[in-house]
Amino acid sequence: MVTAAAGKSAAAVPIWTPCFAPWRLLGKKANVMTGGHELHDTIAGLTRCEWAGNDPIMIAYHDEEWGVPCHDDRDLFERLILEGFQAGLSWSIILRKRPAFIQAFDRFDAQVISNYGPEDMARLLANTGIVRNRLKIESAITNAQAFLNTQDAFGTFNAYIWAFAPDIPPLRPSSLSDLRSTSPESDAMSKDLKRRGFRFVGSTISYAFMQSIGLVDDHVETCFRASGNPHATLAPR
Numbered sequence: 001m002v003t004a005a006a007g008k009s010a011a012a013v014p015i016w017t018p019c020f021a022p023w024r025l026l027g028k029k030a031n032v033m034t035g036g037h038e039l040h041d042t043i044a045g046l047t048r049c050e051w052a053g054n055d056p057i058m059i060a061y062h063d064e065e066w067g068v069p070c071h072d073d074r075d076l077f078e079r080l081i082l083e084g085f086q087a088g089l090s091w092s093i094i095l096r097k098r099p100a101f102i103q104a105f106d107r108f109d110a111q112v113i114s115n116y117g118p119e120d121m122a123r124l125l126a127n128t129g130i131v132r133n134r135l136k137i138e139s140a141i142t143n144a145q146a147f148l149n150t151q152d153a154f155g156t157f158n159a160y161i162w163a164f165a166p167d168i169p170p171l172r173p174s175s176l177s178d179l180r181s182t183s184p185e186s187d188a189m190s191k192d193l194k195r196r197g198f199r200f201v202g203s204t205i206s207y208a209f210m211q212s213i214g215l216v217d218d219h220v221e222t223c224f225r226a227s228g229n230p231h232a233t234l235a236p237r
């Protein structure tokens with residue numbers, strides 16, 4: 001029997017996105033959909049930002065995604081929404097649920113999400129694969145409309161969001177304790193996002209978003225990803 005859910009099988013959801021192609025790094029092939037984060041021998045044991053810890057899914061995220069400049073609107077929207085869902089939870093939980101989020105939220109197609117109605121709300125609240133928080137789910141739908149409006153106003157969300165990049169890159173943190181949770185730029189971003197109708201975009205969430213998408217590079221001095229150009233180990237696109 002064909003059900004509505006069958007039309008959204010995990011296999012139908014592509015994992016490749018312009019800002020998240022794990023195999024760009026050192027030829028490594030990670031399978032984020034199955035959690036098969038087998039670290040490449042040559043990068044195991046390298047010094048990383050402490051927050052990456054020993055959890056393979058966190059290490060993969062740190063090594064391949066965090067702080068790498070992202071300029072794709074769909075990816076930016078996904079990352080902003082996931083940061084909002086993270087509030088009060090650990091990031092590793094969000095990473096583990098990410099494939100389910102991508103599937104449940106129609107691959108973070110803002111146009112589709114902005115048209116979600118009560119049935120979609122019920123579907124999402126019943127989905128144990130994601131974070132079932134009514135306020136957060138409602139905010140994702142609200143944010144989809146705000147995102148589309150911002151795209152209309154600026155041409156792309158990328159153009160809008162990158163205008164908040166610091167004019168002068170801040171000093172690289174020397175240790176985890178140097179990492180800040182907000183900045184004047186994240187304060188400004190948060191204020192403007194809220195003015196445009198976005199929710200779950202406080203300054204702390206905005207700063208985490210800035211770190212994630214590479215508006216700031218907060219890899220600590222001793223981290224192997226801090227050596228020189230953050231793109232140095234990535235293949236040309």
Ligand SMILES: [Zn+2]
Nearest residue numbers: 049219223225
């Ligand atoms: Zn790092």
